[in-house]
Amino acid sequence: METALTDPLTADTYQQKKPLPGDLAMWMFIAAELLVFALLFLLFSVLRVSNADLFTAGQQTLHPEAGLINTLALLTASWLVVQAVIHNRKNSPKKAALWMFAAILAASVYVGVKCWEYWQLGSAGYELDSNAFYTGYFLITGFHLLHVLLGMVILLFLVVKLLRGGYPEGQRSGLESGACYWHMVDLVWVLLFPLIYVIR
């Protein structure tokens, strides 16, 4: 018995593993969402290969700087959400609510820039059915924008609940689930940014 416990492989099985943050249901939802986005990215890539010139021309009508600002805004929003979770763990829900609200403001930058991009493209006469590039671009970024908007609603709900001290120790699963959803939205954009704006 003593030998078994001192053996590193066997002893590892006795160690307490860190639990998954948030609810399992949220992780199943995140997995489903990531799968859908993966299929969209692959479809976009296949369309790009079969319409290379069309996609190159379409890409030149986009504003890479806008994509960069959006990436920085989403990464910053994710970092702010992390700070909110940390402060709540330190039993400072009011400070956590402030960090979470700052994350919503950072996310608002993304929404503003994305709406400006759509307005620019719309003014230039590019629409969803203009060609394969714009169909892919509007579908993928629009679908992602909907996720960002849903994420902002979730973050706002978390702000309200944090202000009411709704996530004491042992009852933080909801907060962690909301945070993980937001990070998933960020993760998807991290892949979306090079695929649509950077790689030519």
Added chain:
Amino acid sequence: MKNTHLIWLLLIATTLASFALAEDSIQPWVIGLILVLTSLKGALIIDSFMELHGVHHLVRRAMHLYCPVLAIMIWGILQFQ
């Protein structure tokens, strides 16, 4: 959650690096490098922000494979261009 400020700075730096590479992103090796940087960013978000570091679970393994596998598939498809 440790070094979250540093992780955030790393994410910003890799994003700016990817953007700086955009000018030369016709070359296959540059596309590969951009996708490697993207996978690195994904790993940082998954381990540090989503707090999956230390979680002994199928979800963690699947999440860690998500970005690299997708990046390799995209890179492979784009090679037919």
